[in-house]
Amino acid sequence: xxxxxxxxxxxxxxxxxxxxxxxxxxxxxxxxxxxxxxxxxxxxxxxxxxxxxxxxxxxxxxxxxxxxxxxxxxxxxxxxxxxxxxxxxxxxxxxxxxxxxxxxxxxxxxxxxxxxxxxxxxxxxxxxxxxxxxxxxxxxxxxxxxxxxxxxxxxxxxxxxxxxxxxxxxxxxxxxxxxxxxxxxxxxxxxxxxxxxxxxxxxxxxxxxxxxxxxxxxxxxxxxxxxxxxxxxxxxxxxxxxxxxxxxxxxxxxxxxxxxxxxxxxxxxxxxxxxxxxxxxxxxxxxxxxxxxxxxxxxxxxxxxxxxxxxxxxxxxxxxxxxxxxxxxxxxxxxxxxxxxxxxxxxxxxxxxxxxxxxxxxxxxxxxxxxxx
Ligand SMILES: Cc1cc2nc3c(=O)[nH]c(=O)nc-3n(C[C@H](O)[C@H](O)[C@H](O)COP(=O)(O)OP(=O)(O)OC[C@H]3O[C@@H](n4cnc5c(N)ncnc54)[C@H](O)[C@@H]3O)c2cc1C
Numbered sequence: 001x002x003x004x005x006x007x008x009x010x011x012x013x014x015x016x017x018x019x020x021x022x023x024x025x026x027x028x029x030x031x032x033x034x035x036x037x038x039x040x041x042x043x044x045x046x047x048x049x050x051x052x053x054x055x056x057x058x059x060x061x062x063x064x065x066x067x068x069x070x071x072x073x074x075x076x077x078x079x080x081x082x083x084x085x086x087x088x089x090x091x092x093x094x095x096x097x098x099x100x101x102x103x104x105x106x107x108x109x110x111x112x113x114x115x116x117x118x119x120x121x122x123x124x125x126x127x128x129x130x131x132x133x134x135x136x137x138x139x140x141x142x143x144x145x146x147x148x149x150x151x152x153x154x155x156x157x158x159x160x161x162x163x164x165x166x167x168x169x170x171x172x173x174x175x176x177x178x179x180x181x182x183x184x185x186x187x188x189x190x191x192x193x194x195x196x197x198x199x200x201x202x203x204x205x206x207x208x209x210x211x212x213x214x215x216x217x218x219x220x221x222x223x224x225x226x227x228x229x230x231x232x233x234x235x236x237x238x239x240x241x242x243x244x245x246x247x248x249x250x251x252x253x254x255x256x257x258x259x260x261x262x263x264x265x266x267x268x269x270x271x272x273x274x275x276x277x278x279x280x281x282x283x284x285x286x287x288x289x290x291x292x293x294x295x296x297x298x299x300x301x302x303x304x305x306x307x308x309x310x311x312x313x314x315x316x317x318x319x320x321x322x323x324x325x326x327x328x329x330x331x332x333x334x335x336x337x338x339x340x341x342x343x344x345x346x347x348x349x350x351x352x353x354x355x356x357x358x359x360x361x362x363x364x365x366x367x368x369x370x371x372x373x
Pocket of ligand 1: 009010037197211301330
């Protein structure tokens with residue numbers, strides 16, 4: 001039977017959309033070229049974080065965080081979930097002012113947070129180097145193991161009758177997709193949730209790959225207890241060009257430490273680059289000197305799909321009939337996957353979602369991918 005919706009890609013976004021759409025009674029098929037939860041999802045740090053660069057980003061991330069807490073409730077270990085909280089580390093008084101401003105924005109959205117002076121900071125995280133000014137603790141943030149969560153979400157959809165088809169979509173046709181083996185799968189609607197690879201199917205989309213490296217250490221339980229991010233991270237995350245690194249450490253429930261983060265434009269080569277790793281490690285050791293004594297087991301990379309305004313594309317693609325977009329989540333797609341799926345499903349069935357869908361509609365860009373003034 002022809003599905004109501006065919007989703008291209010079973011990363012965290014495609015899996016979450018399959019879950020949400022099947023929960024609304026739609027017949028769903030997901031097509032995946034590689035493995036469920038591969039792509040950027042397998043590379044992501046899994047930090048579930050309220051980001052407040054603008055009101056729309058904060059609305060999407062904070063709403064999605066609540067959906068994550070509801071999802072993992074009662075079974076956190078299945079997702080390797082930990083509500084570790086985030087500490088935004090302030091190196092000096094200027095950054096402490098930024099922490100205070102961030103606290104005001106977050107508190108206005110009822111997000112639980114506390115500004116830390118230096119004493120509080122070292123009590124919570126004694127591995128941080130001396131001389132820091134303080135920070136901001138955001139208590140509701142957490143982490144998951146993204147590929148596992150993608151598999152759980154897709155399994156929920158399959159339990160409701162959704163199907164997973166393995167194969168590579170090579171072309172979009174009217175009411176169907178063409179696979180690499182020549183077969184054609186028809187569907188009422190097609191959702192592009194293929195991350196940066198959406199560009200292979202719809203090259204005009206306003207997406208740009210942004211490469212990132214992540215490293216993981218051996219097990220050192222209790223080395224740090226919160227996700228630690230320098231306040232300068234936001235500047236690095238939103239840089240429009242060039243390479244950048246920022247201090248970003250995560251305590252995995254296994255006792256391992258994940259070390260992020262880097263951002264590079266204009267490359268889709270997934271090879272790990274020693275120069276970039278060295279820059280990340282220097283930055284991390286600047287903030288946590290004892291890290292220099294830990295063993296690193298592995299490094300990997302992934303490609304984030306970045307849009308010009310940093311917000312995802314969620315909704316109908318106005319230049320192709322019955323094609324919908326769920327992509328462009330850049331470095332926040334694990335966090336915002338569940339809210340994305342809710343927004344997409346609500347639009348498809350004409351229902352109300354928990355937040356306003358308009359800031360994320362693809363129609364904010366014209367057919368050449370330029371933003372309307
Ligand atoms: C280094 C790094 C660290 C990150 N850390 C975080 C973090 O801590 N927190 C956070 O919220 N976000 C983080 N992100 C961002 C997050 O990982 C992404 O936004 C998210 O995974 C995007 O998911 P997706 O499903 O859209 O794309 P992907 O995960 O790339 O999934 C796309 C899927 O589509 C499949 N596919 C592609 N083309 C085709 C085709 N033609 N036919 C069939 N299947 C196809 C792929 O195989 C893949 O499985 C990070 C990203 C990177 C790279």
